[in-house]
Amino acid sequence: MSNQKIVTIGGGAGSFMVLSGLKKRPVDLTAVVSMSDDSGSTGILRDELGVLPPGDVRQCLVALSQSSQVLRDLFNYRYASGGLSGHSFGNIFLSTLEKVTGGLDLAISEAGRILRIKGRVLPVTLGNTRLVATLKDGREIIGEGKIYANAADLSKLKKLSLRPAVSVNPEIIEAIKQADKIIINPGDLYVSLIPNFLVQGLSQAIAKAQAKVIYVGNLMTKPGQTDGYSLVDYLLEIEKYLGQGIIDYAIYNKERPSDQLLKKYARQGETVVLPGDFSKLRGIKLLSYNLLSHKVSHAKKSDNLANFRSLIRHDSDKLAEVIYKL
Amino acid sequence: MSNQKIVTIGGGAGSFMVLSGLKKRPVDLTAVVSMSDDSGSTGILRDELGVLPPGDVRQCLVALSQSSQVLRDLFNYRYASGGLSGHSFGNIFLSTLEKVTGGLDLAISEAGRILRIKGRVLPVTLGNTRLVATLKDGREIIGEGKIYANAADLSKLKKLSLRPAVSVNPEIIEAIKQADKIIINPGDLYVSLIPNFLVQGLSQAIAKAQAKVIYVGNLMTKPGQTDGYSLVDYLLEIEKYLGQGIIDYAIYNKERPSDQLLKKYARQGETVVLPGDFSKLRGIKLLSYNLLSHKVSHAKKSDNLANFRSLIRHDSDKLAEVIYKL
Numbered sequence: 001m002s003n004q005k006i007v008t009i010g011g012g013a014g015s016f017m018v019l020s021g022l023k024k025r026p027v028d029l030t031a032v033v034s035m036s037d038d039s040g041s042t043g044i045l046r047d048e049l050g051v052l053p054p055g056d057v058r059q060c061l062v063a064l065s066q067s068s069q070v071l072r073d074l075f076n077y078r079y080a081s082g083g084l085s086g087h088s089f090g091n092i093f094l095s096t097l098e099k100v101t102g103g104l105d106l107a108i109s110e111a112g113r114i115l116r117i118k119g120r121v122l123p124v125t126l127g128n129t130r131l132v133a134t135l136k137d138g139r140e141i142i143g144e145g146k147i148y149a150n151a152a153d154l155s156k157l158k159k160l161s162l163r164p165a166v167s168v169n170p171e172i173i174e175a176i177k178q179a180d181k182i183i184i185n186p187g188d189l190y191v192s193l194i195p196n197f198l199v200q201g202l203s204q205a206i207a208k209a210q211a212k213v214i215y216v217g218n219l220m221t222k223p224g225q226t227d228g229y230s231l232v233d234y235l236l237e238i239e240k241y242l243g244q245g246i247i248d249y250a251i252y253n254k255e256r257p258s259d260q261l262l263k264k265y266a267r268q269g270e271t272v273v274l275p276g277d278f279s280k281l282r283g284i285k286l287l288s289y290n291l292l293s294h295k296v297s298h299a300k301k302s303d304n305l306a307n308f309r310s311l312i313r314h315d316s317d318k319l320a321e322v323i324y325k326l
Numbered sequence: 327m328s329n330q331k332i333v334t335i336g337g338g339a340g341s342f343m344v345l346s347g348l349k350k351r352p353v354d355l356t357a358v359v360s361m362s363d364d365s366g367s368t369g370i371l372r373d374e375l376g377v378l379p380p381g382d383v384r385q386c387l388v389a390l391s392q393s394s395q396v397l398r399d400l401f402n403y404r405y406a407s408g409g410l411s412g413h414s415f416g417n418i419f420l421s422t423l424e425k426v427t428g429g430l431d432l433a434i435s436e437a438g439r440i441l442r443i444k445g446r447v448l449p450v451t452l453g454n455t456r457l458v459a460t461l462k463d464g465r466e467i468i469g470e471g472k473i474y475a476n477a478a479d480l481s482k483l484k485k486l487s488l489r490p491a492v493s494v495n496p497e498i499i500e501a502i503k504q505a506d507k508i509i510i511n512p513g514d515l516y517v518s519l520i521p522n523f524l525v526q527g528l529s530q531a532i533a534k535a536q537a538k539v540i541y542v543g544n545l546m547t548k549p550g551q552t553d554g555y556s557l558v559d560y561l562l563e564i565e566k567y568l569g570q571g572i573i574d575y576a577i578y579n580k581e582r583p584s585d586q587l588l589k590k591y592a593r594q595g596e597t598v599v600l601p602g603d604f605s606k607l608r609g610i611k612l613l614s615y616n617l618l619s620h621k622v623s624h625a626k627k628s629d630n631l632a633n634f635r636s637l638i639r640h641d642s643d644k645l646a647e648v649i650y651k652l
Contacts, residue, residue, distance in 0.1 A: 048408025070436055073426045082374025083409050089422045096415045100399045110396055114440055 003028045004324065007175050007211070009124075009202075010034065010185025011192025012056035017313070018185045018216065019063035019119075021320030029119030030175040031060040032202075036131040036162060036195040039145030041078075041087040045095040052104040052128060054094035056192070057121055061108070062090065064117035071115060105169075122175065125199045127166030131191065134158045144191050151224030160194055160241070168201035179211040183323060184247070186218045186314070189226055189234060197241035207246050214249045214323065215284075219257075219292075219312055223269030230276025235284060247284050251322060255290035257312045265312060287326070291318050329354045330650065333501050333537070335450075335528075336360070336511025337518025338382035343639070344511045344542065345389035345445075347646030355445030356501040357386040358528075362457040362488060362521040365471030367404075367413040371421040378430040378454060380420035382518070383447055387434070388416065390443035397441060431495075448501065451525045453492030457517065460484045470517050477550030486520055486567070494527035505537040509649060510573070512544045512640070515552055515560060523567035533572050540575045540649065541610075545583075545618075545638055549595030556602025561610060573610050577648055581616035583638045591638060613652070617644050 004025075008018050009032045019031055033056045038046055042055035062075050075090035084092075097107035108121050133141040135156045141147045142163070147154070176182065187193050197203050206213060215238065217231045226234070231252055239247070252275055257265075262272065278286055293315035330351075334344050335358045345357055359382045364372055368381035388401050401416035410418075423433035434447050459467040461482045467473045468489070473480070502508065513519050523529050532539060541564065543557045552560070557578055565573070578601055583591075588598065604612055619641035 044409065048410070049405075068436075070423075070427055074423055074436075077422050077426055079375075079422075083370065084374070084418070089418070092410070092415070092418060096403050096405075097396075097400055100403055101396055110394075110400075 004180045005175075005178055006030070006181045006183060006323070007032060007172075007179045008183040008185055009193075009196050011037075011187040011195075012059035014185040014187030014192065014216075015056065016059040016063040017316045018183060018319065018323075019060060021316030021318075022323065023064055023066075023118045024317070025320055025324045027119075027324070029064065030172075030179075031064065031119065031121045032124050032172055032175075032196065033057050033060050033121060034192055034195045035123045035125050035127075035199075036129055036144050037191075038130060038143045039148055041091045043143075043145050044087070045091055049095050049099060051095040051098045052123065052126070054091040054098075054104075055088070057104070057108060057123060058088065058090035058094055060121045061111055061115050061117055064112075064119050064121065065115040066118055067114070067116045075115065122169050122172050124169060124172065124196045124202060125166040126169055127164070129162040129164055129166045131195050131198075132161050132163045133190075134161065144195070148188075148191050151222075154190060154225050157190070160190060160198060162195065162198045166199055168199050168205065172202065173205050176205045176209050176211070179209060181323065181326070182206060182209060182211045182213045184213070184215040184238065186216050188222060189218070189229075189237060191225075194238065194241050197238070203242045203246075207243055212249065212326065213247045214251060214326065215247050216251045216314075216319065216323075217253070218273050219253055219314065220265060220270040221273055227269070228271070230274045231286075232276030232278060232280055234273070235281055245283055249285050249287055249326065251291075251319070252286055252288040253291040253314070254288040255292045257292060261311055287322070289318070289322055291315060291322070293318075330507065331501075331505045331537075332356070332507045332509060332649070333358060333498075333505040334509040334511050335519075335522050337363075337513040337521075338385035340511040340513030340518065340542075341382065342385040342389040343642045344509060344645065344649075345386060347642030347644075348649065349390055349392075349444045350643070351646055351650045353445075353650070355390065356498075356505075357390065357445065357447045358450050358498055358501075358522065359383050359386050359447060360518055360521045361449045361451050361453075361525075362455055362470050363517075364456060364469045365474060367417045369469075369471050370413070371417055375421050375425060377421040377424045378449065378452070380417040380424075380430075381414070383430070383434060383449060384414065384416035384420055386447045387437055387441050387443055390438075390445050390447065391441040392444055393440070393442045401441065448495050448498050450495060450498065450522045450528060451492040452495055453490070455488040455490055455492045457521050457524075458487050458489045459516075460487065470521070474514075474517050477548075480516055480551050483516070486516060486524060488521065488524045492525055494525050494531065498528065499531050502531045502535050502537070505535060507649065507652070508532060508535060508537045508539045510539070510541040510564065512542050514548060515544070515555075515563060517551075520564065520567050523564070529568045529572075533569055538575065538652065539573045540577060540652065541573050542577045542640075542645065542649075543579070544599050545579055545640065546591060546596040547599055553595070554597070556600045557612075558602030558604060558606050560599070561607055571609055575611050575613055575652065577617075577645070578612055578614040579617040579640070580614040581618045583618060587637055613648070615644070615648055617641060617648070619644075
């Protein structure tokens with residue numbers, strides 16, 4: 001039997017988790033990555049070097065890497081002081097390779113060889129674009145970084161768009177056509193996930209695909225962005241941009257985190273994503289499993305947020321098993 | 327017949343030239359690199375990340391690389407704008423790998439694998455040290471960058487030293503013991519070459535070696551540093567630090583550059599290094615050849631100095647032939 005062909009769609013952190021588990025299975029992986037990030041290290045490199053956003057691509061490359069731990073640590077290394085402060089080495093690496101090769105796609109190929117990745121990473125578009133949030137009062141917030149920083153305004157969101165409009169990376173069309181499964185990864189709904197579906201041609205390609213389309217639900221809500229959202233609310237928002245009747249399955253974690261952890265998260269305004277009223281949706285099957293990770297976090301002390309965040313998270317191996325067997 | 331075992335000793339640019347030619351021959355190469363640079367991109371990384379100087383190591387790695395042109399271009403890529411301005415990507419790469427691995431020697435091994443180098447690159451010391459110029463009036467100039475910037479004072483030089491004192495990288499002792507030939511590369515006499523011989527244990531190892539010790543003379547003098555120096559003057563200065571009776575051969579270019587080029591250089595205060603009075607030296611054989619490069623320079627327009635400098639330079643293949651056949 002030939003390998004399952006799986007296409008994943010998402011941003012950085014959620015894709016990292018999904019891909020880390022799936023790469024251990026006999027699958028052909030294609031990671032489609034959103035390309036509208038302009039915050040932090042990625043934003044500085046875009047502005048200063050005139051390159052496409054490297055951050056989410058880097059996370060997918062590291063997830064798929066079969067190279068030494070040293071190289072993976074190198075790519076994720078973040079400078080704490082001096083002129084490089086805040087940058088991740090992998091971002092600098094990809095952006096410089098893009099300058100040298102003349103294209104992010106060529107840079108990814110070269111970086112993929114060095115990192116010996118299993119599968120491939122495809123930017124959702126090779127166009128240079130920014131995310132725009134149009135609010136109900138007509139105001140616009142331009143740029144993912146600014147949208148993220150003004151998350152409270154998303155309660156007044158009318159629509160998201162990309163400016164300029166950009167077309168899907170043609171290689172993705174072919175990958176989707178041949179896919180057995182298309183995974184919509186967990187992650188920040190408005191700034192990581194939906195920006196993929198704003199790229200012209202992606203939703204149409206998914207709609208035509210033979211593949212099973214599977215959404216993996218977030219574990220926790222995001223303060224200011226998805227407060228009180230149920231799994232159904234997430235799905236309804238995604239369908240606004242992807243279209244209705246396309247998603248076949250929604251994978252949901254039914255395992256309850258400890259009260260202690262929930263309290264910690266509640267202090268940051270994050271609550272468990274509940275299933276919600278599935279009668280609002282047509283044709284999406286809800287699949288629930290125990291998917292929480294119980295591994296001890298190895299996040300560095302210096303990286304407090306990551307340490308904290310990592311406490312309620314998916315077990316990438318359990319999730320991969322569910323996806324693989326589906 | 328087994329490969330010739332060749333050890334080269336030098337700084338960045340001169341070692342790059344010598345190694346670029348030698349790597350095409352059936353030789354086992356060990357490049358010993360000076361470690362007291364603290365100027366430019368290298369100096370910033372030393373200060374901000376607390377690492378050893380990467381710049382000269384990078385040039386040797388690129389010279390020995392058998393990887394794609396893309397990777398070699400990547401390592402030499404220099405940022406022209408933004409927060410990374412002035413840095414070379416290869417320097418950032420090596421310094422970050424040193425942070426991740428915990429040692430420059432480990433970083434060089436990993437980088438050498440990625441660049442698929444032929445041979446190896448050994449920092450002359452793994453100690454963290456600075457070059458100190460003590461002048462005849464007792465003043466001290468501390469740091470290679472400052473010494474370079476105050477080159478005029480070198481006419482009043484009493485002695486060079488390293489602070490703190492550091493010991494030779496032990497791997498070098500073994501390489502020198504087994505070497506058939508030891509090449510002392512051309513390059514800046516006081517800030518690139520002699521700093522190697524200030525490291526405790528290197529000169530003694532060379533003195534004991536069975537190998538032929540061969541000095542490759544500079545083509546042109548360096549304004550403020552070696553004005554009017556003959557080949558013999560260079561050799562006498564090197565012998566002050568290396569010891570007498572150790573160098574067996576001096577390779578000298580006897581080919582005269584065009585008058586037009588010589589005029590250009592004269593405007594910068596650079597003149598041809600003449601052989602000088604060899605009766606001042608004992609036991610060093612002078613070998614003269616036509617060694618000038620007549621290849622068209624491919625230096626980038628943006629890099630005017632490199633373009634200019636590259637006009638009177640060694641042909642690395644001709645030099646490698648001389649060294650190999652000696």
